[in-house]
Amino acid sequence: xxxxxxxxxxxxxxxxxxxxxxxxxxxxxxxxxxxxxxxxxxxxxxxxxxxxxxxxxxxxxxxxxxxxxxxxxxxxxxxxxxxxxxxxxxxxxxxxxxxxxxxxxxxxxxxxxxxxxxxxxxxxxxxxxxxxxxxxxxxxxxxxxxxxxxxxxxxxxxxxxxxxxxxxxxxxxxxxxxxxxxxxxxxxxxxxxxxxxxxxxxxxxxxxxxxxxxxxxxxxxxxxxxxxxxxxxxxxxxxxxxxxxxxxxxxxxxxxxxxxxxxxxxxxxxxxxxxxxxxxxxxxxxxxxxxxxxxxxxxxxxxxxxxxxxxxxxxxxxxxxxxxxxxxxxxxxxxxxxxxxxxxxxxxxxxxxxxxxxxxx
Amino acid sequence: xxxxxxxxxxxxxxxxxxxxxxxxxxxxxxxxxxxxxxxxxxxxxxxxxxxxxxxxxxxxxxxxxxxxxxxxxxxxxxxxxxxxxxxxxxxxxxxxxxxxxxxxxxxxxxxxxxxxxxxxxxxxxxxxxxxxxxxxxxxxxxxxxxxxxxxxxxxxxxxxxxxxxxxxxxxxxxxxxxxxxxxxxxxxxxxxxxxxxxxxxxxxxxxxxxxxxxxxxxxxxxxxxxxxxxxxxxxxxxxxxxxxxxxxxxxxxxxxxxxxxxxxxxxxxxxxxxxxxxxxxxxxxxxxxxxxxxxxxxxxxxxxxxxxxxxxx
Numbered sequence: 001x002x003x004x005x006x007x008x009x010x011x012x013x014x015x016x017x018x019x020x021x022x023x024x025x026x027x028x029x030x031x032x033x034x035x036x037x038x039x040x041x042x043x044x045x046x047x048x049x050x051x052x053x054x055x056x057x058x059x060x061x062x063x064x065x066x067x068x069x070x071x072x073x074x075x076x077x078x079x080x081x082x083x084x085x086x087x088x089x090x091x092x093x094x095x096x097x098x099x100x101x102x103x104x105x106x107x108x109x110x111x112x113x114x115x116x117x118x119x120x121x122x123x124x125x126x127x128x129x130x131x132x133x134x135x136x137x138x139x140x141x142x143x144x145x146x147x148x149x150x151x152x153x154x155x156x157x158x159x160x161x162x163x164x165x166x167x168x169x170x171x172x173x174x175x176x177x178x179x180x181x182x183x184x185x186x187x188x189x190x191x192x193x194x195x196x197x198x199x200x201x202x203x204x205x206x207x208x209x210x211x212x213x214x215x216x217x218x219x220x221x222x223x224x225x226x227x228x229x230x231x232x233x234x235x236x237x238x239x240x241x242x243x244x245x246x247x248x249x250x251x252x253x254x255x256x257x258x259x260x261x262x263x264x265x266x267x268x269x270x271x272x273x274x275x276x277x278x279x280x281x282x283x284x285x286x287x288x289x290x291x292x293x294x295x296x297x298x299x300x301x302x303x304x305x306x307x308x309x310x311x312x313x314x315x316x317x318x319x320x321x322x323x324x325x326x327x328x329x330x331x332x333x334x335x336x337x338x339x340x341x342x343x344x345x346x347x348x349x350x351x352x353x354x355x356x357x358x359x360x361x
Numbered sequence: 362x363x364x365x366x367x368x369x370x371x372x373x374x375x376x377x378x379x380x381x382x383x384x385x386x387x388x389x390x391x392x393x394x395x396x397x398x399x400x401x402x403x404x405x406x407x408x409x410x411x412x413x414x415x416x417x418x419x420x421x422x423x424x425x426x427x428x429x430x431x432x433x434x435x436x437x438x439x440x441x442x443x444x445x446x447x448x449x450x451x452x453x454x455x456x457x458x459x460x461x462x463x464x465x466x467x468x469x470x471x472x473x474x475x476x477x478x479x480x481x482x483x484x485x486x487x488x489x490x491x492x493x494x495x496x497x498x499x500x501x502x503x504x505x506x507x508x509x510x511x512x513x514x515x516x517x518x519x520x521x522x523x524x525x526x527x528x529x530x531x532x533x534x535x536x537x538x539x540x541x542x543x544x545x546x547x548x549x550x551x552x553x554x555x556x557x558x559x560x561x562x563x564x565x566x567x568x569x570x571x572x573x574x575x576x577x578x579x580x581x582x583x584x585x586x587x588x589x590x591x592x593x594x595x596x597x598x599x600x601x602x603x604x605x606x607x608x609x610x611x612x613x614x615x616x617x618x619x620x621x622x623x624x625x626x627x628x629x630x631x632x633x634x635x636x637x638x639x640x641x642x643x644x645x646x647x648x649x650x651x652x653x654x655x656x657x658x659x660x661x662x663x664x665x666x667x668x669x670x671x672x673x674x
Contacts (some may be wrong), residue, residue: 006470014458017494197454202510205420205448206473207440 003208007216012223029179030235033172036297037240047075048127049094051085054078055312058105064116067138068098071147073130083298089119096120098129108146172236172295173323178227180255181290181316184262187221188270191358192279200360211361218263225254225259246326254326254339258319261343264350271357289315300333307328318342370429371396371518371549372417379412386412386422386673388573396506396517399550401564403557403660405668409573410453410553414520417551418448431517433658444472447522449507451520457496461487461506464495465513481509484539486532500527518549523563525559537563553672557661567660581660587591588666589658591628594637596653597621598646610636617665626662630655 015021036126052068054061069076077094079085085097097119107114120128188215191214203213215264229252236242244251269286273279293307294316303311311317322339325332334342372394379387387409394400404410413422417428419439428435429433430442457465464476469475482488485505490498498506508524521540525533540563554560560567561581569577569584577584591614599621609618612629627633634655641650 003470006467010456010463010467013463014456017458194373199455201420202450203471205418205443205450206468206514207443209440287435309423348625 004212004216007212008220008223009207011216011220015220015224025179025183025224026231029175029182029228029232033175033232033236034239036171036175040171047073048096048130048131050076051088051094051097052076052078053080053082053085053097053099055102056100056104060105060108061100064100064104064142067211071134071138071155073134081134086119088120090198092121092124095124095127098135124318153252153298168236168240169242169328170299170324171297172232172240172242173327174320175236176229176232176255176323176327177258177294177296177316177320178291179232180258180319181262181287182227183221183225183228184259184286185266187217187263188266189276189279189283190217192270193268193276195360196275202361218260221263222256222259225255229255242328244327245329251323251326254319254322254343257340257343257347258322259314261315261347263351264347264354267354267358268350271354272361275343290314291316295333296320315343315346362578366446369395371431372551373427373428373429374413374417375465377413377416377428378424379409379416379540380424380528385573386650387416388661390426390570390573390575392568392575394549394551395566396549397544397547398565399544399552399563401560401567402551402553402570403560403567403664404553404570408571410570411522413570414469414522414551416555418446418520419443422446429638437465444514447511447514447519449511449519449521451522451526455495455506455664460492461498461502462491465509468510469513472476475513476515481512484542486535487519499528501532504528505532505536508539512539516548518551519543520551522553523555524552525554525556526643529566552633557659561660569664576667577663584663585660588663589626591615591626591631591658592655593658593662594625594627594630594633596623596637596650598623598641598650600646602640602644606640610640615666624662624665626658 023334050068052065054065065076065078068074074335082099083098085094088094089097099117099119101115101117104116116135116139118132120131144304186333194203200213219314233242233244237244263320265286269282270279273282289310291297293303293311294314296312296316300308300311300317318334318339321333322336322343325336326337365628370393374393375391377387378385390409390413391549402413402658403412412421416423417430417435419430419442422436433446435440435442456467456523459467462482463636465478465481469478469544479488482491485508487502487509490502493502495506504524504527508521511521524540525536528536537559542553543550552560552561552564554592564581566578566580567584568575577588579587600622601621602619604616604618607613607623607625610625610627611632612627613625613633614628615626617624625633637653641647
C-alpha cells in the first residue's frame with residue numbers, strides 16, 4: 001500500500017508540474033465549453049432572418065405582413081427586390097423569403113385561393129422545417145379569421161422536458177464525455193513512453209509488481225477525471241446556469257465507468273506500438289470518429305440513417321447519452337441499463353485483451 | 362550443497378546461453394561470484410556483458426543454463442532476489458518531473474528495507490542537488506543517482522554497469538570509495554567497466570569475456586603475470602615500421618600498432634631498446650621518434666592481447 005501511494009503521489013506531482021498536461025486536461029475542455037457555449041448562447045431566443053416581398057401593397061397584404069412581423073422566431077425585413085433577396089438566401093444570409101403576390105387582396109375578396117410563395121433552402125433542413133410549419137400555422141390562423149370559422153380543435157404545445165433544453169444544456173454533457181475520452185485514451189501513452197524510455201525496465205529491476213504500477217496509473221487517471229468533471233460542471237453552472245438535475249452519485253459513477261472503459265481501450269489499441277510516435281496516430285484514429293459521430297456536439301438524429309450502426313458501435317455514444325440523461329434529463333437515446341452494460345462490456349473486453357497482449361519491454 | 366558452499370558464493374552461473382537470432386550473445390558462460398568481493402567483468406562492446414548481467418538480475422530469460430543468486434534460482438523467485446540485490450542500468454531515463462530526492466524515496470518504497478535517503482545523497486555527493494528535477498540533472502549527477510538507486514535497498518550484491526562512465530576524476534574517486542566501503546561491510550559488488558585502471562584498482566577477481574565466451578579469469582595481478590612475463594616498450598613514430606621488421610629485433614615477443622603508436626612486448630628490454638634506436642637512426646626517423654618509454658604490462662595489455670582490440674573501441 002505504501003508503494004502504491006508513493007507511485008500515485010509521484011504521478012500526481014509530475015502531472016502538476018507538467019504545464020502542457022495541466023492545460024490540456026483542465027483548461028482545454030473549459031475553453032472549449034466557453035467558446036461553443038458563448039457562440040450558441042442566443043440559441044434559446046433564436047430567430048430566423050426572413051425576407052418579405054409585398055407585391056400586392058394592399059390593406060390585406062399589409063395585415064399579413066404585420067402578423068408575420070409579430071412572430072417571435074422571425075426577424076422580418078421587408079424589401080422590394082426579390083432577386084436580390086434570393087441571392088442572399090442562397091448565400092445563407094437569410095433563411096427564407098416570403099412573397100405576397102400581386103392580386104392577393106383581390107383574390108381574397110372574391111373568395112378565391114390566394115397563394116403566398118415561400119423560398120427556402122432545403123440544405124438548412126432544421127430551420128427550413130421550422131419556418132415552413134410556422135408559416136402554415138399562420139396561414140391557417142388567417143384563414144380562420146377571414147372565414148370566421150370557430151376554432152374547434154387547438155393543439156396545445158407542451159414540451160416533454162420539465163424545462164426547455166438549450167444548446168448549452170445539450171453541450172455540457174458532451175464536453176464532459178469528450179474530456180473523459182481524452183483522459184482515458186491518452187492514458188496509455190504514459191506507459192508507452194515509460195516502456196520506450198526504459199523506465200519500466202528500471203522498475204522491473206526492483207521487486208515492485210506490475211499490477212501496482214498499472215493500478216496507480218489507473219487510479220491517478222480516475223482522480224484527474226473527477227477533478228476535471230467537477231471543474232466543467234462548476235464552470236457550466238456559474239457561467240451558463242446549467243444545473244445537474246439527476247443524481248450526483250450516478251453522474252460520477254458514469255464518469256468513472258467511462259474513464260475506465262476508455263483507459264482500457266487506450267491500452268488495448270497501443271499493445272503493439274513500440275514508440276509514442278507510433279502510438280499517437282493509432283489513438284487519434286480511434287478518437288477522431290468518436291468525437292464527431294457520438295452525438296457529443298450535435299444530436300445523433302442529425303446524422304444519416306446509414307451511419308447509425310457506426311454510431312451505435314461507438315462507446316462514447318453511450319457515455320454522452322448516459323451523462324445527458326442524468327445531467328439535464330435530455331431525451332434518452334438508449335435505456336440507462338444499456339448504456340452501463342455497453343460500457344461495462346467494452347471495459348471487460350479491452351482489459352482482457354490488453355492484459356493478454358500488452359508488452360512491458 | 363553444503364551450507365558453507367552456499368555462503369561462499371553469492372552467485373553461481375552455469376553454462377549460460379542466450380541467442381539473438383543467429384548470434385550467440387552469451388555462449389556457455391560459467392563462473393562464480395564470492396561473498397564480499399568486488400568482481401569485475403571486462404569485455405569489448407558487444408561481448409555479451411550486459412546480456413549476462415541482465416540474466417543474472419532476472420531482467421532477461423536465458424535460453425539455457427542455471428543461475429543461482431544468494432542460493433535462489435533466478436527463474437523461480439526473481440522477486441525475492443530483486444529484494445536483496447541492487448541494479449544500476451546504463452543510462453536509464455527516469456521520471457523527468459520528479460526531483461532527485463523524490464526519485465530515491467519512490468524507489469526506496471519498492472523494497473521492504475532501505476537505506477536513509479540522506480545517507481545515500483551524502484555518500485554520492487548529491488546533497489546539493491536533492492531538489493533538482495531529474496530532467497535538469499547533469500550527466501554526472503544522473504550517473505550518480507543511478508548508482509544511488511542501486512544501493513537504496515542496502516543490497517547484498519550491487520550490480521554496477523559502468524558506474525563511472527561520464528564522471529569527472531574527483532567523482533570517480535568518490536565512487537571508488539563507495540565501492541570499497543561496500544566491500545569493507547561484507548557486501549558484494551559486481552562491476553562491469555571500461556576503465557582498466559579502475560578494474561585493476563578495485564576488483565578482487567576479473568573475468569574477461571569476448572564473443573559471449575570467457576577468455577580469462579583471475580585477479581588483476583594474476584592475469585598480468587600469467588600473460589606477460591615481458592614488459593612493454595611504447596613509442597610513436599611516423600611512418601611506423603612494419604610488424605615484420607619489429608619482430609626481427611632481439612627479445613621482441615609481440616607487437617601491436619595503432620596508428621602512430623607502437624607497442625613492443627619484450628623480455629630483453631636493453632637489447633630491444635637499442636635496436637629501436639638504431640633503426641630510427643638508419644631510417645632518419647630520430648626526430649619523429651616520440652614518447653619512448655618502458656612500462657610494466659597492465660590489465661589493458663592483457664585485454665589487448667586476449668581480444669585483439671582496445672576495450673574502448
